[in-house]
Amino acid sequence: xxxxxxxxxxxxxxxxxxxxxxxxxxxxxxxxxxxxxxxxxxxxxxxxxxxxxxxxxxxxxxxxxxxxxxxxxxxxxxxxxxxxxxxxxxxxxxxxxxxxxxxxxxxxxxxxxxxxxxxxxxxxxxxxxxxxxxxxxxxxxxxxxxxxxxxxxxxxxxxxxxxxxxxxxxxxxxxxxxxxxxxxxxxxxxxxxxxxxxxxxxxxxxxxxxxxxxxxxxxxxxxxxxxxxxxxxxxxxxxxxxxxxxxxxxxxxxxxxxxxxxxxxxxxxxxxxxxxxxxxxxxxxxxxxxxxxxxxxxxxxxxxxxxxxxxxxxxxxxxxxxxxxxxx
Ligand code: NAD
Ligand code: LMR
Numbered sequence: 001x002x003x004x005x006x007x008x009x010x011x012x013x014x015x016x017x018x019x020x021x022x023x024x025x026x027x028x029x030x031x032x033x034x035x036x037x038x039x040x041x042x043x044x045x046x047x048x049x050x051x052x053x054x055x056x057x058x059x060x061x062x063x064x065x066x067x068x069x070x071x072x073x074x075x076x077x078x079x080x081x082x083x084x085x086x087x088x089x090x091x092x093x094x095x096x097x098x099x100x101x102x103x104x105x106x107x108x109x110x111x112x113x114x115x116x117x118x119x120x121x122x123x124x125x126x127x128x129x130x131x132x133x134x135x136x137x138x139x140x141x142x143x144x145x146x147x148x149x150x151x152x153x154x155x156x157x158x159x160x161x162x163x164x165x166x167x168x169x170x171x172x173x174x175x176x177x178x179x180x181x182x183x184x185x186x187x188x189x190x191x192x193x194x195x196x197x198x199x200x201x202x203x204x205x206x207x208x209x210x211x212x213x214x215x216x217x218x219x220x221x222x223x224x225x226x227x228x229x230x231x232x233x234x235x236x237x238x239x240x241x242x243x244x245x246x247x248x249x250x251x252x253x254x255x256x257x258x259x260x261x262x263x264x265x266x267x268x269x270x271x272x273x274x275x276x277x278x279x280x281x282x283x284x285x286x287x288x289x290x291x292x293x294x295x296x297x298x299x300x301x302x303x304x305x306x307x308x309x310x311x312x313x314x315x316x317x318x319x320x321x322x323x324x325x326x327x328x
Contacts, residue, residue: 011090
């Protein structure tokens with residue numbers, strides 16, 4: 001058996017974690033030969049800690065053979081001690097009628113503290129995915145507060161949007177999700193994101209040859225942009241199981257690699273690719289190999305695409321300017 005991997009999950013008593021933790025512990029993240037220690041973080045509030053106790057009891061009751069340790073923490077630095085992987089989920093979710101960026105005031109501080117804690121304590125090759133909203137800007141805050149970690153250690157999750165777009169395209173084209181490749185989510189995990197089908201294929205055929213442009217531009221793009229709000233309206237609370245599933249997909253592909261000629265959407269620290277401002281955490285098409293992601297560069301972009309890519313970049317700049325005091 002391998003040495004146990006240390007996996008941190010914040011917001012461990014919350015809705016997303018209630019799905020995520022059990023999937024990690026059962027081997028769906030790291031495989032059937034990899035023991036896992038879960039290092040869980042919650043706020044130091046009685047109700048949250050009671051709920052966390054219950055989650056830990058249920059983890060024990062599953063008798064997962066790969067789960068060799070569970071730690072409960074209220075201190076971020078203790079939680080992140082030597083962690084190999086960190087899922088930063090803990091943050092307030094939005095309610096109906098809010099945009100995700102309305103959460104910045106409530107959530108941004110969390111990521112400043114946790115960035116510093118990762119910097120001090122995590123493995124030097126830690127892989128971090130920020131799920132808590134607004135995910136891109138929270139990720140930027142964490143990354144900027146962790147100067148001794150490489151920017152490539154940090155990412156934010158747009159895989160849920162990517163999966164949503166794949167499911168919608170498959171349904172429209174009468175195909176299966178496994179036949180869909182190379183969807184791109186550009187930019188922010190927000191209603192300005194740009195779900196781009198220009199490079200997508202269905203069983204190897206260009207997606208845009210199989211669907212009408214009206215459906216793509218008038219129905220599908222807004223539906224993906226607004227899917228989070230649609231779920232809040234239907235469920236009364238934000239997506240949880242699908243978010244956990246996307247977080248597993250994101251981290252799994254980052255660790256084990258993407259399939260040949262397939263890209264995934266990951267929000268990562270921009271190095272200026274596609275003329276997006278350096279330092280923003282922007283969702284790009286990525287491939288992963290040997291535990292590293294690479295932005296897919298030099299894809300052709302239409303005027304339509306460039307306008308949309310710029311719109312979502314502008315929103316990220318506004319969010320960044322609003323949290324300037326948290327960006328060393
Ligand atoms: P939730 O309210 O059910 O759970 C959040 C948990 O985080 C709570 O238990 C809370 O006590 C805890 N928490 C708050 N501050 C913390 C801190 N500083 N340290 C540790 N724990 C802390 O919410 P949820 O449904 O699990 O959603 C969590 C976040 O994920 C929200 O911000 C939500 O908007 C976001 N989200 C993102 C995506 C995405 O695609 N990126 C998808 C779904 C949800
Ligand atoms: C989602 O996309 O489902 C999450 O970001 C939750 C939300 O607030 O929409």
